[in-house]
Amino acid sequence: MSDTHAQTAPYVRESMIAQQPPPLKEAGAVKWVRENLFPTWLNGLMTLIAIYVVWVVLSHLVPWFVSPTWTATSLSNCREILAASGDAASKACWGVIRDRWEQLLFGFYPSEFYWRPTLALVVMLLGLGPVLFGNFPRWFMGFSLASPFLIFFLIWGGPIWLPIAVALGFVLGVFAFRALVGVNQIVGVIAAILVPVLYWLFVMGPLVDTLASIAPIGLESVRSNQLGGFLLSVVIGVSAIVLSLPLGIILALGRASDLFIVTKLSVGFIEIIRGVPLIVWLFTASLLLNYFLPPGTNFDLTLRVIIMVTLFSAAYIAEVVRGGLAAVPKGQYEGADSLGLSYWQSMQLIVLPQALKISIPGIVNTFIGLFKDTTLVLFIGLLDPLGLTNAIRASTDWNGVYWELFVFIGVLFFIACFSMGRYSLHLEKKLQRENR
Amino acid sequence: MSSMSDSPPRESFRLSQLIYDTRYRSLTIQVITLALVCVGIYWLVSNLLANLASLGLQPDFSFLSSRASYDITSSIGTWLVGYTNAGSHFDAALVGLYNTLLVAFLGIILATILGVLAGVLRLSRNWLVSRLMAVYVEGFRNVPLLLWILLIYAVFSEATPRPGDFRVGDDGTATASLIWNSIAVTNRGTYLPAPIWGANSGLLVAVFVASLIGAFAYRRYAKKLLFDTGRLLPMVWPLFAIVIVPSVLAFFVLGRPVTLSYPELTGFNFSGGFQLSNQLMALWLALSLYTGAFITEIVRAGILSVSKGQSEAAAALGVRPNRAMSLVILPQAMRVIIPPLTSQYLNLTKNSSLALAVGYADVRATLGGITLNQTGRALECMLLLGLVYLALSLAISFVMNVFNNSMKLEER
Numbered sequence: 001m002s003d004t005h006a007q008t009a010p011y012v013r014e015s016m017i018a019q020q021p022p023p024l025k026e027a028g029a030v031k032w033v034r035e036n037l038f039p040t041w042l043n044g045l046m047t048l049i050a051i052y053v054v055w056v057v058l059s060h061l062v063p064w065f066v067s068p069t070w071t072a073t074s075l076s077n078c079r080e081i082l083a084a085s086g087d088a089a090s091k092a093c094w095g096v097i098r099d100r101w102e103q104l105l106f107g108f109y110p111s112e113f114y115w116r117p118t119l120a121l122v123v124m125l126l127g128l129g130p131v132l133f134g135n136f137p138r139w140f141m142g143f144s145l146a147s148p149f150l151i152f153f154l155i156w157g158g159p160i161w162l163p164i165a166v167a168l169g170f171v172l173g174v175f176a177f178r179a180l181v182g183v184n185q186i187v188g189v190i191a192a193i194l195v196p197v198l199y200w201l202f203v204m205g206p207l208v209d210t211l212a213s214i215a216p217i218g219l220e221s222v223r224s225n226q227l228g229g230f231l232l233s234v235v236i237g238v239s240a241i242v243l244s245l246p247l248g249i250i251l252a253l254g255r256a257s258d259l260f261i262v263t264k265l266s267v268g269f270i271e272i273i274r275g276v277p278l279i280v281w282l283f284t285a286s287l288l289l290n291y292f293l294p295p296g297t298n299f300d301l302t303l304r305v306i307i308m309v310t311l312f313s314a315a316y317i318a319e320v321v322r323g324g325l326a327a328v329p330k331g332q333y334e335g336a337d338s339l340g341l342s343y344w345q346s347m348q349l350i351v352l353p354q355a356l357k358i359s360i361p362g363i364v365n366t367f368i369g370l371f372k373d374t375t376l377v378l379f380i381g382l383l384d385p386l387g388l389t390n391a392i393r394a395s396t397d398w399n400g401v402y403w404e405l406f407v408f409i410g411v412l413f414f415i416a417c418f419s420m421g422r423y424s425l426h427l428e429k430k431l432q433r434e435n436r
Numbered sequence: 437m438s439s440m441s442d443s444p445p446r447e448s449f450r451l452s453q454l455i456y457d458t459r460y461r462s463l464t465i466q467v468i469t470l471a472l473v474c475v476g477i478y479w480l481v482s483n484l485l486a487n488l489a490s491l492g493l494q495p496d497f498s499f500l501s502s503r504a505s506y507d508i509t510s511s512i513g514t515w516l517v518g519y520t521n522a523g524s525h526f527d528a529a530l531v532g533l534y535n536t537l538l539v540a541f542l543g544i545i546l547a548t549i550l551g552v553l554a555g556v557l558r559l560s561r562n563w564l565v566s567r568l569m570a571v572y573v574e575g576f577r578n579v580p581l582l583l584w585i586l587l588i589y590a591v592f593s594e595a596t597p598r599p600g601d602f603r604v605g606d607d608g609t610a611t612a613s614l615i616w617n618s619i620a621v622t623n624r625g626t627y628l629p630a631p632i633w634g635a636n637s638g639l640l641v642a643v644f645v646a647s648l649i650g651a652f653a654y655r656r657y658a659k660k661l662l663f664d665t666g667r668l669l670p671m672v673w674p675l676f677a678i679v680i681v682p683s684v685l686a687f688f689v690l691g692r693p694v695t696l697s698y699p700e701l702t703g704f705n706f707s708g709g710f711q712l713s714n715q716l717m718a719l720w721l722a723l724s725l726y727t728g729a730f731i732t733e734i735v736r737a738g739i740l741s742v743s744k745g746q747s748e749a750a751a752a753l754g755v756r757p758n759r760a761m762s763l764v765i766l767p768q769a770m771r772v773i774i775p776p777l778t779s780q781y782l783n784l785t786k787n788s789s790l791a792l793a794v795g796y797a798d799v800r801a802t803l804g805g806i807t808l809n810q811t812g813r814a815l816e817c818m819l820l821l822g823l824v825y826l827a828l829s830l831a832i833s834f835v836m837n838v839f840n841n842s843m844k845l846e847e848r
Binding site: 046258261279292294409 | 462465466469480483484487488490564565574575577578579580581583586587594786787790800808818822825829830
């Protein structure tokens with residue numbers, strides 16, 4: 001056949017030609033620029049506008065950022081340095097960051113104890129390890145469970161016996177449950193709640209006092225109002241999220257349950273909390289919470305804020321977990337029922353493990369929002385990073401410094417929130433792969 | 437055989453059935469829950485009453501009608517209520533409510549525009565543009581809103597010229613100048629040209645409203661024609677003409693009833709024109725930019741959620757890309773976009789309470805701020821404040837639900 005073809009066609013190449021490089025317009029950087037920056041006239045125009053915008057922004061910001069004022073000790077000193085170097089243009093005064101970065105991180109925490117919150121942060125990250133990343137040894141969960149008490153001890157100090165005694169209450173609860181669950185499940189649950197509560201109310205106080213007088217081991221105690229800066233933000237954010245998880249899960253289960261009254265109560269709580277801004281709840285915490293407690297009770301503002309923020313985030317967590325519960329296929333619920341599991345067994349063994357796994361990205365996102373919102377506590381007089389900027393401006397050295405502090409705080413928040421956001425994205429992708 | 441027709445023996449009700457019988461157990465659980473909640477509420481309320489009694493206070497809302505005797509910076513709210521410091525606390529709260537509504541309304545509009553624009557640009561083929569939008573989104577999403585509000589407010593109050601800088605100096609130049617000869621951005625506020633309503637301006641407004649109605653009617657007619665006969669009428673230019681032309685004609689025929697008063701420098705400050713306070717500007721911009729970043733991601737996710745087959749099918753049917761966007765992709769994307777958009781609107785409204793940071797007189801600042809501090813009625817003020825925000829949230833959810841239902845695709 002090829003013979004006939006060769007005779008009928010005017011010209012047929014007999015041999016393969018060598019591979020040619022692609023035309024210049026279709027290769028390398030030129031191709032990339034053509035395809036990504038100038039595919040059409042309109043797009044090219046947009047590129048030019050974008051380049052102009054970037055140029056305008058950078059040409060204003062970069063000279064401001066590059067400033068030889070790292071060693072300045074006050075704003076006037078800053079101006080002298082700039083005047084000496086021949087820069088009359090307005091430039092950043094980075095001396096304030098060098099001078100006050102520790103305050104922005106730790107607030108008025110005693111400077112000789114800065115290692116304590118730092119170590120607490122390490123403990124927290126290690127404790128979160130098994131939750132956030134799957135492949136941790138199982139014994140590590142013990143450390144995770146102990147870490148809240150360790151962190152409390154490190155940050156607030158005081159006798160070591162207090163956190164140990166509190167933790168003992170949980171251990172007692174577990175033992176009471178194990179001992180009595182054989183008799184009857186409900187009796188076990190009641191005992192698991194009642195025994196620790198009675199212990200905390202009546203036994204713990206004297207126990208801590210005696211132990212502290214026998215063996216006075218502990219760290220110097222730090223008052224809550226000395227906490228500040230990012231330390232305060234992290235303490236409020238993390239404790240609120242951790243404490244709100246159980247409450248949020250219960251609310252979500254309540255909302256998804258088919259018990260009419262329980263559903264309505266959960267919905268009411270969630271919607272009321274979510275319908276009112278956090279500021280209003282914070283003012284409630286600072287102005288009103290004492291009204292609702294027995295006369296004469298008065299406790300620390302930080303703790304009141306943590307309680308309020310916990311209730312607040314519980315409503316948001318509940319919505320996230322509800323999404324997770326809805327995403328578990330119906331067959332799983334039916335499978336659990338057909339195995340004859342009770343409601344709590346099916347939730348504990350079948351549904352919740354799947355639902356919570358799906359909810360982790362949402363929980364992380366809730367945490368990011370909450371972490372950013374912790375800056376609002378400045379309105380009720382706590383010294384979060386933004387509240388500290390006012391304190392710093394109040395000193396004569398740094399009166400009039402705005403941008404440098406905002407930039408520093410903004411960058412720290414950005415790093416924290418951006419990395420958490422990336423982590424939650426990574427998790428979402430991983431879950432998608434696993435569920436495929 | 438007779439035993440089969442017999443009903444099973446009816447056992448008398450035993451107490452243990454309340455726990456072990458699934459028919460009754462849910463009832464037991466609910467009753468116990470309700471009882472526990474009631475006990476909890478009773479405990480809280482009895483504490484509250486005891487505390488109030490020991491302070492010599494009784495819950496009482498009569499303070500609302502007493503004289504507020506504090507000034508509020510003049511704003512839309514004070515103008516609407518006609519507020520002076522002789523007004524009551526209720527009037528002050530109303531001023532705050534109007535101001536909250538104003539900033540929430542302006543914020544929702546600007547945030548939606550920004551978000552939709554940035555969301556579409558984020559999906560652009562243009563590498564640089566989509567990267568810029570990503571920087572915008574990540575930059576605003578990952579930094580607290582409060583920081584943005586303070587930063588933008590600092591820009592307005594520290595980095596803008598003083599009114600005096602607009603004065604032409606001895607050398608014939610001024611340090612600052614008006615934008616387009618009509619807008620002055622100063623550290624005391626932004627001054628815009630204000631319309632002066634002359635005689636016959638009512639007629640002009642009527643013409644404008646009528647042409648808006650006409651535009652809607654044309655749109656409905658075009659849609660009906662499209663669905664009935666498949667004929668497409670041109671949309672953009674006719675709509676534009678219907679809205680603009682009659683009003684412009686009427687403007688000149690009636691002898692220019694509406695003129696603009698431009699801000700002018702008199703003494704140490706501007707007079708004339710319309711003043712937007714820096715507080716409002718900073719709060720508005722920060723809220724819109726921040727919420728706009730979230731809306732960007734929502735819009736992007738919404739458009740991406742429409743499967744590629746849809747646009748390919750539209751192309752295969754010969755529908756042009758623009759029309760495919762408006763007829764095929766957007767209606768489907770809207771289904772995904774609206775619910776999270778609603779919650780962003782709610783967030784924006786709630787976040788407007790951060791007005792506190794810049795001293796804008798919103799409802800939290802009047803009712804939950806000065807009134808609360810003056811009267812000491814913390815409980816009543818916070819209760820009312822919570823109810824106001826709850827009502828606002830519910831109203832926005834309601835409107836958006838109605839909108840969502842109207843956008844819903846009718847599935848067969």
